Amino acid sequence: MAIVFQKPHALTDAPLHYCPGCTHGIVHRLVAQALDELGVEGRTVGVASVGCSVMSYDYFACDMVEAPHGRAQAVATGIKRAKPQNVVFTYQGDGDLAAIGTAETVHAATRGENITVIFINNAIYGMTGGQMAPTSLPGQITQTTPYGRDTNTAGYPVRVCELLSTLDGVAFAQRVSVSDVKNVNIARKAIKKAFQNQLDGKGYSIVEVLSTCPTNWGLSPVEAVQWMNENMVPYYPLGVYKDIAEGVKTVK
Amino acid sequence: MKNLNMIFAGFGGQGVLFAGKVAAYAGLIENKEISWLPSYGPEMRGGTANCSVCISDEPIGSPLVTTPNVLVAMNLPSLDKFINTVEPGGTVLIDSSLIDKKVERIDLSVHYVPASAIAEEKGLKGLANMILVGKLFHEVCAANGDFGFCTRETLDQAIQKCVPARKAEMLDFNRQAVELGAACGI
Amino acid sequence: MKVLMKGNEALAEAAIRAGCHHFFGYPITPQTELAAYMAKRMPKVNGTYLQAESEIAAINMVLGASAAGIRAMTSSSSPGISLKSEGISYMAGSDLPALIINVQRGGPGLGGIQPSQSDYWQATKAGGHGDYQILVFAPSTVQEMVDLVSDAFDLADQYRIPSMILADGMLGQMMEPVELPEEGAKQPVEKTWAACGHENKREHNIINSLYLTPDKLESLVLERYERYEIIKKKEQRAEEYLTDDAELIVVAYGASARVARSAVNKLREQGQKVGLIRPITLWPFPVDTLKKAAAHTKQMLVVEMSMGQMVDDVKLSVDCKIPVSFYGRTGGMIPTPADVQAEIEKLLK
Incomplete structure (x- = not known):
């Protein structure tokens, strides 16, 4: 019997702990698929961050390092500088990357670290139970913005791709979503490109993935996808924000 | 030899740390125990600077000189700060072209050397520090057997060690300055 | 050279x-x-x-x-x-x-x-x-x-x-x-546990400090x-200096040990029986050296450039069997050998 579909080799057999309808699983698959297709699992080191994806070190079959909260890109920098032949990626949520880890993110990006950053933006802190994230939308109700995010007191959401694309060290920045098959396919290509860029020595590549959190949004999985399309996509337009074909490094 | 505990003090930029380093290196070449400790912090950027240099036959305990037996003072604040800490009988070298004050203590051997003026006059601007090193050698090593820690040749080797390769053209000027200081009969 | x-x-x-x-x-x-x-x-x-x-x-x-x-x-x-x-x-x-x-x-x-x-x-x-x-x-x-x-x-x-x-x-x-x-001269140490790519030759290595199961975390600790x-x-390390016959031993590390050593030398010149123990490892603390010294000396003086953070470790090491005093300066002040000497002389009286 011909196998037409199977789990990527770069994913382990460990059962994922994510909630029903959560899109982490899709993104894990896309990352693993990219490692498979590029044939680099054996020389890849992934960096897990703190948040819902903290235990991704059990799910990715490549070597993994679990970083302190917010520090994934500093840890990735250390790994990549120690072993440039390794393929190094971080997998981070919005709290980790765009709140506590903003400095590490901006500076890894501006240094043009030749790493791949997978950024899950679901507009909420999932693991701690649904508090306001740096990317929570104006008016969005969370545990810590019970009356809706008031931009007068809680400020405005951070648009990561737009912010980072102003930096000369960034070779590639694209925002995708995993709302349907079409978008998953776009996301798949973007993630693979972000890894290919690293193999080509092009410099910092980030893919921001708009994701759902049905549990903490208080919605069914189907409603969650709808909410994402109606609310997040307008605030966080999908597309390629930066793509420097020749890369940002003078030495490859 | 007796333990030599020296303080070189002046404004940042006068080369007091460098002068101390030359003395320390001379001690090192002579197989003495030595230490060199600078003041550090904001004073390095224009304020007063100083360094402690110890040269001894025994391992150096505290490298911080609190009661020097040699003081090289290149500005008035430094002279005022350290003059009362000098051990009785100690040697004091003063750049008298920058300090017009006379030392009141009579238990010290004080030498007034118009180092900056000599440097200016001989085209060795910025090397008043090394004129004082020359004078220091003359007073401490050549004239006073107890404190003698290096020979003239050693001092020259120390200068070669301390002048960085990228400033090699300065080597001869440094030597000239030391020569002037050593010969200066004031 | x-x-x-x-x-x-x-x-x-x-x-x-x-x-x-x-x-x-x-x-x-x-x-x-x-x-x-x-x-x-x-x-x-x-x-x-x-x-x-x-x-x-x-x-x-x-x-x-x-x-x-x-x-x-x-x-x-x-x-x-x-x-x-x-x-x-x-x-x-x-x-x-x-x-x-x-x-x-x-x-x-x-x-x-x-x-x-x-x-x-x-x-x-x-x-x-x-x-x-x-x-x-x-x-x-x-x-x-x-x-x-x-x-x-x-x-x-x-x-x-x-x-x-x-x-x-x-x-x-x-x-x-x-x-x-x-x-x-140093050869790199091989580290089989490192996360540097498994090359499809071994299980994946995980470098991690998160263990949500208490008994697992406890067993690792x-x-x-x-x-x-x-x-x-x-791995305890300490240097002993003139401690054999010392009636008072100064305990000091790092820069303050240099100051203390000068003071000890001065007092020895005057015939006073003082010595110095200088911890080289602060963790592990050189308990053994201090314990042994406590058996033959009468008292200890801890000298630090702090408010006496090492004193408790010294007291525990000597099981509080002999008096342990403290002298220190802090805030960036450096004690002088004369200060330490005076303190020792006070204790020897």
Whole structure:
């Protein structure tokens, strides 16, 4: 019997702990698929961050390092500088990357670290139970913005791709979503490109993935996808924000 | 030899740390125990600077000189700060072209050397520090057997060690300055 | 021939010669010469010098580099070490070796920039959160800084534990003659646990400090504490100076041991029976040396550039069997040999 579909080799057999309808699983698959297709699992080191994806070190079959909260890109920098032949990626949520880890993110990006950053933006802190994230939308109700995010007191959401694309060290920045098959396919290509860029020595590549959190949004999985399309996509337009074909490094 | 505990003090930029380093290196070449400790912090950027240099036959305990037996003072604040800490009988070298004050203590051997003026006059601007090193050698090593820690040749080797390769053209000027200081009969 | 080097620069050169080719730092007085030296030297050995965006980022870069299996280090001064403490706790929890250098200055807070020893507790007891220890070495000469850098790396690798060199502004800034080990003599240590790509030849390695099951976490901590016990037995170091017949023994480390030594010499010249014990490892604390000395001396005086952070360790080591007094200066003040001498004379009366 011909196998037409199977789990990527770069994913382990460990059962994922994510909630029903959560899109982490899709993104894990896309990352693993990219490692498979590029044939680099054996020389890849992934960096897990703190948040819902903290235990991704059990799910990715490549070597993994679990970083302190917010520090994934500093840890990735250390790994990549120690072993440039390794393929190094971080997998981070919005709290980790765009709140506590903003400095590490901006500076890894501006240094043009030749790493791949997978950024899950679901507009909420999932693991701690649904508090306001740096990317929570104006008016969005969370545990810590019970009356809706008031931009007068809680400020405005951070648009990561737009912010980072102003930096000369960034070779590639694209925002995708995993709302349907079409978008998953776009996301798949973007993630693979972000890894290919690293193999080509092009410099910092980030893919921001708009994701759902049905549990903490208080919605069914189907409603969650709808909410994402109606609310997040307008605030966080999908597309390629930066793509420097020749890369940002003078030495490859 | 007796333990030599020296303080070189002046404004940042006068080369007091460098002068101390030359003395320390001379001690090192002579197989003495030595230490060199600078003041550090904001004073390095224009304020007063100083360094402690110890040269001894025994391992150096505290490298911080609190009661020097040699003081090289290149500005008035430094002279005022350290003059009362000098051990009785100690040697004091003063750049008298920058300090017009006379030392009141009579238990010290004080030498007034118009180092900056000599440097200016001989085209060795910025090397008043090394004129004082020359004078220091003359007073401490050549004239006073107890404190003698290096020979003239050693001092020259120390200068070669301390002048960085990228400033090699300065080597001869440094030597000239030391020569002037050593010969200066004031 | 020996060369004249600043403590900070000697630490850097010694690290390179110990096979450390990755340095991650952030400027802070009084350790900055160390970073500057690395910036100059690392490109010459095809190494990495990276000025991070913060001390926090720097220690996490060390974490990453160490996780990848190579020798890595960072250096800072007191306030910067507070920021690195999070990363040090994570490294301890992930069993990662590395070298952290603290060129101490006065605190708390921004404090000052003059030499101090007021991070003793932070280094030996409570840097970051959790049950853990790190190796802490306290050199007192520039030569010893060079020698201990190599040992600190070796023992860190051997026990898979972070090492710290606890220096201070005086040792960092001063120049003394040093003899450096030969360059390139160190062979890299093979680390089968490292996360550097499994090449499809083994299971994936995970470097991690998160264990949500309490019994798993407890068992890992217990295993680590067994290692700590071995370290306590085998790695204590101290120097004894004129202690054989001493009626009073001064206990001091690092820069204050130099001051104490001068005072001891002065008093010996006057025929007073005083000696010095200088802890070289602060963790493990040289309990054995102190215990032995307590059997034949009458009292001890701890001298520190702090408010007496080491006193409790000395008292515990001698089981409170003899009186232990304290003399210290803090905030960047350096005690003089005369101060210490006067204190000893007072106690001997």
